[in-house]
Amino acid sequence: MKAGFATVVGRPNVGKSTLVNRMVGTKVSIVSSRPNTTRHSVRGVLHRPGAQVVFVDTPGFHRPRTALGERLVEAADASLGDVDVAVAVLDAAAAVGPGDRLVLARAIAAVRGHGDPGGEGAGGLFVALNKVDRASPTDVLAQLASAAAATEALGGAACTEYFPVSARTGEGVDGLVDAIVERLPEGPAYYPEEMVTDTPEALQVAELVREQLLRRAREELPHSIACRVTEWEWPRIRCEIVVERDSQKGIVIGKGGEVLKDVGTAVRKQLPPGAYLELYVRVEKHWQQRPDALDRLGY
Numbered sequence: 001m002k003a004g005f006a007t008v009v010g011r012p013n014v015g016k017s018t019l020v021n022r023m024v025g026t027k028v029s030i031v032s033s034r035p036n037t038t039r040h041s042v043r044g045v046l047h048r049p050g051a052q053v054v055f056v057d058t059p060g061f062h063r064p065r066t067a068l069g070e071r072l073v074e075a076a077d078a079s080l081g082d083v084d085v086a087v088a089v090l091d092a093a094a095a096v097g098p099g100d101r102l103v104l105a106r107a108i109a110a111v112r113g114h115g116d117p118g119g120e121g122a123g124g125l126f127v128a129l130n131k132v133d134r135a136s137p138t139d140v141l142a143q144l145a146s147a148a149a150a151t152e153a154l155g156g157a158a159c160t161e162y163f164p165v166s167a168r169t170g171e172g173v174d175g176l177v178d179a180i181v182e183r184l185p186e187g188p189a190y191y192p193e194e195m196v197t198d199t200p201e202a203l204q205v206a207e208l209v210r211e212q213l214l215r216r217a218r219e220e221l222p223h224s225i226a227c228r229v230t231e232w233e234w235p236r237i238r239c240e241i242v243v244e245r246d247s248q249k250g251i252v253i254g255k256g257g258e259v260l261k262d263v264g265t266a267v268r269k270q271l272p273p274g275a276y277l278e279l280y281v282r283v284e285k286h287w288q289q290r291p292d293a294l295d296r297l298g299y
Contacts, residue, residue: 001050003189007086008020009089010100011062023055025046036069039299045191053181058079087107087128090103092131
């Protein structure tokens with residue numbers, strides 16, 4: 001059979017997680033409108049007759065301003081260390097900029113490094129122009145030309161293909177997945193058929209809590225929130241929410257605990273029946289800048 005890894009990279013908020021969920025066919029990564037929602041590399045497994053694709057969702061490449069940001073970029077880089085296919089995601093509704101060129105450069109280097117001594121690459125590079133549902137056909141064509149020019153200016157990669165897609169609507173995604181499958185090497189499956197992700201359950205729950213908080217958080221809060229499960233004795237799950245200031249703690253809890261209650265209700269709907277989720281909030285000042293705090297929180 002064909003089996004391999006396809007690492008998905010891009011700037012923050014270009015829709016990588018939504019695209020991975022769409023390609024896998026089920027939710028494996030949390031999504032929000034906030035940049036840098038993805039903080040861990042997440043593997044989602046697509047099973048097809050005669051083929052298995054392990055899609056790797058990654059944190060967005062950006063210019064880090066905190067120790068947390070540095071670790072997120074390092075995680076994205078590390079995910080490109082041993083890939084069969086690289087998928088660089090660009091935004092169809094935004095001009096190709098320095099951040100996109102950085103993403104393309106890292107993806108090109110990855111497929112070259114994984115290829116044969118002649119530098120032909122393994123499965124090659126796919127450039128996915130996402131959010132075409134928000135751009136006119138004329139703009140999409142112009143963006144495809146800009147993406148191709150940027151790729152060529154960086155030295156290009158063997159077997160580069162370009163796909164206009166919409167992760168939100170699914171437009172063009174099947175064609176992208178078919179092309180990825182064609183490029184995979186022959187080999188045994190990496191995961192059993194019943195597995196769609198190898199993310200530990202505790203991390204999945206913590207990320208679901210953070211996803212719901214991001215949907216309710218004010219502008220200053222998203223980067224200051226971290227979540228981790230501290231106790232798991234099924235059906236009881238205890239999840240810690242960490243913020244950086246006392247004022248943020250009050251916002252996360254909400255008047256009369258309303259925010260936490262709503263978050264808990266939304267998360268429980270995504271868990272097996274009978275789950276009891278306990279949420280509590282703790283202040284840890286400047287955790288984004290402290291290596292000891294980042295280690296403890298799993299970053």
